[in-house]
Amino acid sequence: MSRIVIAGGGLSGCLAALAIARRLPNVDLLLMEQGDTLGGNHTWSFFDSDVPPEIRWVIEGIVASHWPAHEVHFPRRSRTIDIGYSSIRSTELDQAVRAALRPDQIRLNARIHAVDANSVSLDGGTIAADAVIDARGPAAMPDLDLGWQKFVGQYLRFDRPHGLTLPVIMDATVEQIDGYRFVYQLPISPTELLIEDTYYSPTPALDQVALRARIERLALATGGGSPEVVSEESGVLPIVLGGDVDAFWQNGTVPRLGLRGGFFHPTTSYSFPDAVANAALLSEQGELTSEALYRLYRNRSERLWQERSFFRILNRMLFEAAEPGQAYRVLEHFYRLPPAIIARFYAAHLSGVDKMRILTGKPPVPIGRAITALRRSAA
Ligand SMILES: Cc1cc2nc3c(=O)[nH]c(=O)nc-3n(C[C@H](O)[C@H](O)[C@H](O)COP(=O)(O)OP(=O)(O)OC[C@H]3O[C@@H](n4cnc5c(N)ncnc54)[C@H](O)[C@@H]3O)c2cc1C
Structure with missing residues (x-):
């Protein structure tokens, strides 16, 4: 029986673990995460059309919110588009993985120092495996030419209804600062709203204080009055302009998933659809070794690089x-x-x-x- 260790219990690591637990229950699996919960602090959204029906089983039971359509707004164009949109939060992913895996298959508060093809090193020693999958999130990408999508998002609770019923994926009618700026809004309920102030910028620097003040002004402009900030998330995500995908994978022996493997949409930086597809693909493999999985994901990444x-x-x-x-x-x-x-x-x-x-x-x-x-x- 193969032993697989997944290093990193974020989006791609959790979905890979779910796919193995659901389709290959006899595999000896260990999911390792440095945090004390799985999934970090994110809201992951995707369009209905991003995840084909044949691989939806990977995320079955974890989608938290769904809207039948979404909106976009620009100075000279506003549209409601009949493509459904869904969001899941880290807490829901955490719950789904805990429900699908046995407690001894999840190790939290486990800070990994190094991975190689057959072992994972951490403070308490080394864990051996037939396959190690590196899903530890973004790392430096010196071989790629990048711009940045950066944002601060706040979950807000209002006393009165805020008036939004559909997600606003892009509202670019706001003042244009620091590249391409737009506001993203998710109406979680009539009195709860996620507002993200987002920038496509040539620099990764994020002025969180300024963005919080802008979100506050945007919130006050809704019909809901002055809201309570329930939680906050932020991101600085890579947008790929060019680069050398061979160099990105060169000299490797460890299969990589998620942002670490370059599995994200070049223009939106969304990695949810690729993470679902890669998890489904993992569950179809006969040979669960680092060598075979490295070949699989490197080839896939290089093919997607060409296609995209x-x-x-x-x-x-x-x-x-x-x-x-x-x-x-x-x-x-x-x-x-x-x-x-x-x-x-x-x-x-x-x-x-x-x-x-x-x-x-x-x-x-x-x-x-x-x-x-x-x-x-x-x-
Ligand atoms: C706030 C935010 C919102 C986003 N929203 C969307 C969205 O709506 N839709 C979408 O498709 N994409 C979204 N993205 C982009 C992308 O999908 C996410 O960043 C996604 O979480 C990337 O998945 P991942 O598995 O590569 O990394 P992560 O989800 O970041 O997971 C990496 C995990 O590895 C762990 N880890 C790192 N180092 C170690 C170590 N040394 N030892 C042990 N564990 C370690 C981390 O704690 C983390 O849990 C968002 C990104 C951010 C930051």
């Missing part, structure tokens, strides 16, 4: 071709398209015709700057 090259071009348009303060126009232009293309964009499954349709129409960025950005992308 179009998104890196779009990212250059957003970060490099748009005039300062005008980057929102790239997304405003994109959102003229039919829901089916929008769904395939977020699922990162664009057809050749979709790509052509995204690029046609009155260009949202100056042509000269677009050509320079395209040249950089080709280089």
